[in-house]
Amino acid sequence: MATTSEINNDLSFSVVSIVEDVLQQHSSRSSDVGFVSRKVDESSLRRYEAVGWLRDMVGVSNGKDFPAEPSEEDFRLGLRSGIVLCNVLNKVNPGSVSKVVEAPDDVVDGAALSAFQYFENIRNFLVAIEEMALPSFEASDMEKGGKSIRIVNCILALKSYSAWKLKGENGPWRTHSTDISSTDPTLSSDVGQEHSEKGDSRSINGLVRSFIADKKHEDIPNVVESVLNKVMEEVQQRLSIHNEMMKSRSKPILEDDSSCETVVRSQQCDARQHEESEKDSPPQVVEKRFQRTHFEHYEEQEILLNQQKHIQELKQTLNSTKAGMQLLQMKYQEDFFHLGKHLNGLAYAATGYKRVLEENRKLYNLVQDLKGNIRVYCRVRPFLPGQSSCGLSAVEHIDEGTITIRVPSKYGKAGQKPFMFNKVFGPSATQEEVFSDMQPLVRSVLDGYNVCIFAYGQTGSGKTFTMTGPKELTEESLGVNYRALADLFLLSNQRKDTTSYEISVQMLEIYNEQVRDLLATDGQTKRYPLEIRNNSHNGINVPEASLEPVSSTDDVIQLMELGQMNRAVSSTAMNDRSSRSHSCVTVHVQGRDLTSGAILHGSMHLVDLAGSERVDKSEVTGDRLKEAQHINKSLSALGDVISSLSQKTSHVPYRNSKLTQLLQDSLGGSAKTLMFVHISPEADTLGETISTLKFAERVGRVELGAARVNKDNSEVKELKEQIANLKMALVRKGNGNDVQPTAIPINRERISRRRSLETPTIRPKLPTMGNTSSNSRPQIMDLSGPEAFSDSTASSRRHSLDIHELMKSSSPAWPRQSLNAKDEDREFKSGEWIDKHEELIQNQNPNSPEQFYQSMVTQQPSLNGGKQDFEVQSITDNESDEAATSDCSDTDLLWRLSVQVNVPKVSNIQNSTNPKPKKIQPRTAKHSETRSLIPSLIPAPSKRPPNTVNSQPQRPTRDGKRRLSLGT
Numbered sequence: 001m002a003t004t005s006e007i008n009n010d011l012s013f014s015v016v017s018i019v020e021d022v023l024q025q026h027s028s029r030s031s032d033v034g035f036v037s038r039k040v041d042e043s044s045l046r047r048y049e050a051v052g053w054l055r056d057m058v059g060v061s062n063g064k065d066f067p068a069e070p071s072e073e074d075f076r077l078g079l080r081s082g083i084v085l086c087n088v089l090n091k092v093n094p095g096s097v098s099k100v101v102e103a104p105d106d107v108v109d110g111a112a113l114s115a116f117q118y119f120e121n122i123r124n125f126l127v128a129i130e131e132m133a134l135p136s137f138e139a140s141d142m143e144k145g146g147k148s149i150r151i152v153n154c155i156l157a158l159k160s161y162s163a164w165k166l167k168g169e170n171g172p173w174r175t176h177s178t179d180i181s182s183t184d185p186t187l188s189s190d191v192g193q194e195h196s197e198k199g200d201s202r203s204i205n206g207l208v209r210s211f212i213a214d215k216k217h218e219d220i221p222n223v224v225e226s227v228l229n230k231v232m233e234e235v236q237q238r239l240s241i242h243n244e245m246m247k248s249r250s251k252p253i254l255e256d257d258s259s260c261e262t263v264v265r266s267q268q269c270d271a272r273q274h275e276e277s278e279k280d281s282p283p284q285v286v287e288k289r290f291q292r293t294h295f296e297h298y299e300e301q302e303i304l305l306n307q308q309k310h311i312q313e314l315k316q317t318l319n320s321t322k323a324g325m326q327l328l329q330m331k332y333q334e335d336f337f338h339l340g341k342h343l344n345g346l347a348y349a350a351t352g353y354k355r356v357l358e359e360n361r362k363l364y365n366l367v368q369d370l371k372g373n374i375r376v377y378c379r380v381r382p383f384l385p386g387q388s389s390c391g392l393s394a395v396e397h398i399d400e401g402t403i404t405i406r407v408p409s410k411y412g413k414a415g416q417k418p419f420m421f422n423k424v425f426g427p428s429a430t431q432e433e434v435f436s437d438m439q440p441l442v443r444s445v446l447d448g449y450n451v452c453i454f455a456y457g458q459t460g461s462g463k464t465f466t467m468t469g470p471k472e473l474t475e476e477s478l479g480v481n482y483r484a485l486a487d488l489f490l491l492s493n494q495r496k497d498t499t500s501y502e503i504s505v506q507m508l509e510i511y512n513e514q515v516r517d518l519l520a521t522d523g524q525t526k527r528y529p530l531e532i533r534n535n536s537h538n539g540i541n542v543p544e545a546s547l548e549p550v551s552s553t554d555d556v557i558q559l560m561e562l563g564q565m566n567r568a569v570s571s572t573a574m575n576d577r578s579s580r581s582h583s584c585v586t587v588h589v590q591g592r593d594l595t596s597g598a599i600l601h602g603s604m605h606l607v608d609l610a611g612s613e614r615v616d617k618s619e620v621t622g623d624r625l626k627e628a629q630h631i632n633k634s635l636s637a638l639g640d641v642i643s644s645l646s647q648k649t650s651h652v653p654y655r656n657s658k659l660t661q662l663l664q665d666s667l668g669g670s671a672k673t674l675m676f677v678h679i680s681p682e683a684d685t686l687g688e689t690i691s692t693l694k695f696a697e698r699v700g701r702v703e704l705g706a707a708r709v710n711k712d713n714s715e716v717k718e719l720k721e722q723i724a725n726l727k728m729a730l731v732r733k734g735n736g737n738d739v740q741p742t743a744i745p746i747n748r749e750r751i752s753r754r755r756s757l758e759t760p761t762i763r764p765k766l767p768t769m770g771n772t773s774s775n776s777r778p779q780i781m782d783l784s785g786p787e788a789f790s791d792s793t794a795s796s797r798r799h800s801l802d803i804h805e806l807m808k809s810s811s812p813a814w815p816r817q818s819l820n821a822k823d824e825d826r827e828f829k830s831g832e833w834i835d836k837h838e839e840l841i842q843n844q845n846p847n848s849p850e851q852f853y854q855s856m857v858t859q860q861p862s863l864n865g866g867k868q869d870f871e872v873q874s875i876t877d878n879e880s881d882e883a884a885t886s887d888c889s890d891t892d893l894l895w896r897l898s899v900q901v902n903v904p905k906v907s908n909i910q911n912s913t914n915p916k917p918k919k920i921q922p923r924t925a926k927h928s929e930t931r932s933l934i935p936s937l938i939p940a941p942s943k944r945p946p947n948t949v950n951s952q953p954q955r956p957t958r959d960g961k962r963r964l965s966l967g968t
């Protein structure tokens with residue numbers, strides 16, 4: 001970095017000095033050597049005179065830097081600090097320089113002083129001199145190469161001023177021509193008071209005059225021209241040097257700060273302006289301008305220095321900030337790293353938590369399955385395109401398994417009401433999402449479970465959408481029915497190496513409490529109405545309905561289309577596509593294990609219920625009203641069933657509607673049941689929505705008992721068939737008919753097949769059986785052959801089959817005892833008539849069937865009072881229904897068989913243990929009605945001869961009817 005003095009040295013030059021230089025060069029070329037040496041001598045003398053005076057003024061000690069006759073260099077160095085000059089000036093004219101910057105004591109010479117101090121003193125001195133109108137010089141004259149002669153002039157002028165002042169003269173000081181001109185030949189003799197201003201020009205004039213004095217007159221113009229050219233060249237040269245220096249010095253500054261750049265630019269601009277103006281201006285003006293700018297440059301330099309200092313400070317701050325930033329960055333990076341790790345941990349934990357939640361849900365569902373809870377899913381329909389979705393939705397919030405409804409004050413206490421279900425689907429749930437949640441349930445059909453999925457909700461809430469899909473079906477919008485069957489095909493195909501499946505479909509409709517076959521192609525009337533037979537052996541509860549085998553989704557689509565066409569659809573005020581009937585797609589699956597030969601059968605009801613809205617709201621009359629009433633009746637029957645199931649009452653009124661009859665196996669049996677409740681989002685249907693959700697919550701609390709697989713191995717299956725055949729044979733015997741050979745071959749054939757599997761160790765038991773009554777034995781043999789009783793491994797089966805032995809038994813097996821507790825429980829739940837029967841059994845002496853029968857008959861009025869009267873009445877009225885829905889459960893068959901075969905024994909016991917028959921109460925007209933039911937359960941002892949199969953009670957015609965239906 002250049003010091004201030006260097007800058008000053010470099011920057012300060014004057015036109016005068018240039019002209020002098022040029023003239024001297026010329027003179028040196030033209031004048032003789034004697035003239036120069038004379039001039040040098042004169043200068044030296046004048047210098048000595050100036051130094052002498054200064055030494056006198058400041059004293060020898062202060063003027064120690066000045067030898068008495070100093071060289072030009074010594075002279076310059078001695079004055080360079082400006083201290084001597086200022087002190088002298090203050091002596092001559094006290095207070096001219098207010099503050100003289102002294103050199104530090106430990107500094108030997110002025111070289112150690114800072115450039116600032118030098119300049120400060122010199123500047124102050126020059127300012128004062130100018131004020132005193134004394135001849136001045138330039139600060140650069142103090143430097144090497146400067147014009148010391150002008151310093152000498154200034155000092156001598158001051159000397160003469162001092163002398164003038166000492167003389168006590170008044171008025172403005174005027175220098176004497178001799179003071180300067182006598183001693184300085186280069187100066188004009190007529191230099192006046194304005195010397196300081198015009199000194200330079202006078203000095204130039206003097207030079208010029210002396211220069212041209214010895215020139216010939218005709219040479220003068222050429223000489224002047226060449227001098228001027230030289231001057232201009234010199235000026236230009238120096239200016240360019242000056243500019244170069246300025247540029248080079250301002251470069252680092254430029255890099256540092258843009259404000260410096262501005263300053264330097266302005267300086268360059270100034271310099272250029274100077275350059276240009278100097279071209280045009282006379283040398284004096286140029287000189288003056290340079291003098292003026294001299295200080296300005298200094299100021300600028302000072303500013304630059306300050307700015308540089310600031311820049312340095314800023315740089316330092318910047319560096320420290322950068323370091324701080326780097327530190328922060330590192331810290332942040334570290335933090336980010338930790339945060340990332342933490343987030344990873346959290347994400348992992350979240351995944352784990354989600355897994356646990358999912359696991360919990362599965363376990364919860366498993367528990368539900370084990371308890372046999374009816375699963376309840378809820379789905380909220382989105383606002384439909386025509387509807388204004390800006391209208392407030394009735395749904396406040398939907399969570400995984402909770403739906404919160406906004407309840408306004410008109411429905412009681414205003415607020416929010418949450419309802420909990422196994423799963424809640426919001427309006428944006430897709431058909432695929434909905435199905436994927438129920439897929440495991442659907443798949444369990446192939447494992448031999450009975451499954452029932454029914455869609456419930458008011459009209460237009462989206463039941464058909466969920467079960468079938470919208471009007472225009474696309475792959476994405478296919479409903480549960482299609483997806484379920486497609487999935488069953490897929491899975492059955494995957495299992496084809498181990499199990500062979502047969503899948504067939506029925507499609508039914510319950511319209512105005514009548515069951516219709518939707519797949520009928522031979523005219524609807526032919527199969528209308530159809531009968532429902534609960535607890536059927538093969539799971540087909542409506543055997544008369546078309547059962548169509550299907551093996552691909554195309555088959556299913558064709559069937560569904562046919563079903564949809566046949567379905568009774570009529571428009572209402574609420575929904576133009578409102579179905580006024582319940583529709584049920586039933587999928588029957590039979591699977592045969594290819595290794596063990598075990599057969600399983602599962603069935604799945606996919607039910608789309610009719611809308612649950614109130615009749616008054618539908619604004620319907622006439623036929624439509626009748627339809628709506630039937631729908632409401634069947635739905636309230638469904639409600640009653642659910643209610644009694646949830647209260648675990650012994651009587652479940654399945655028979656109150658065709659719908660509950662159809663779903664009996666799914667609601668009260670061993671099925672897996674899912675109710676899919678649908679609600680609309682509109683606030684104006686809130687009343688219906690709340691009652692729907694309340695009903696659904698109640699359904700969710702119903703426990704049906706664990707679902708069971710309908711898996712029979714071949715042995716059990718054969719036994720069941722045997723039981724059925726035996727039972728039929730007994731009935732025929734009881735009616736005095738011969739056993740029809742047509743029923744037997746199947747049995748014989750099967751049993752002969754079994755014979756080959758029997759072991760010889762079982763055979764010896766046959767003679768024991770041969771000891772039984774010859775009357776009965778051949779009949780049995782006729783029925784099934786002696787081998788039928790040879791299976792010692794199935795003692796219970798033999799026990800139930802060996803009628804003869806059973807008849808001999810001294811301790812009769814009472815129906816109730818012949819069943820295990822589980823089966824009994826199931827019986828209680830599986831049908832109304834069983835409930836009644838159970839109640840009767842509990843009220844009778846178990847050892848007295850006659851009494852039991854009689855008392856049962858006599859107590860019938862009280863048993864059938866109220867509602868039960870109605871039920872019995874309805875059953876007797878609809879006899880065929882009763883027969884169809886009451887029979888065929890396995891346990892039921894066993895139980896009944898036991899009852900029948902044990903009755904004679906019981907009758908014997910009755911004679912010994914209860915000689916006095918209980919008095920039969922007189923019957924009312926109602927009793928005769930109820931009686932028609934009772935004999936179907938218990939044979940009438942009075943009509944039964946003892947100890948023979950044929951002596952079993954004569955059953956009423958109705959009972960015979962039912963047995964026929966069983967045999968078919």
Ligand SMILES: Nc1ncnc2c1ncn2[C@@H]1O[C@H](COP(=O)(O)OP(=O)(O)OP(=O)(O)O)[C@@H](O)[C@H]1O
Nearest residue numbers: 381459460461462463464465470575577578579611
């Ligand atoms: N989740 C849904 N997404 C889109 N549209 C739906 C949805 N659910 C229902 N809809 C539309 O709402 C209208 C009524 O639905 P849908 O016919 O399925 O109701 P519903 O309950 O079966 O009526 P009904 O009791 O009269 O048979 C239809 O236009 C249907 O396409």
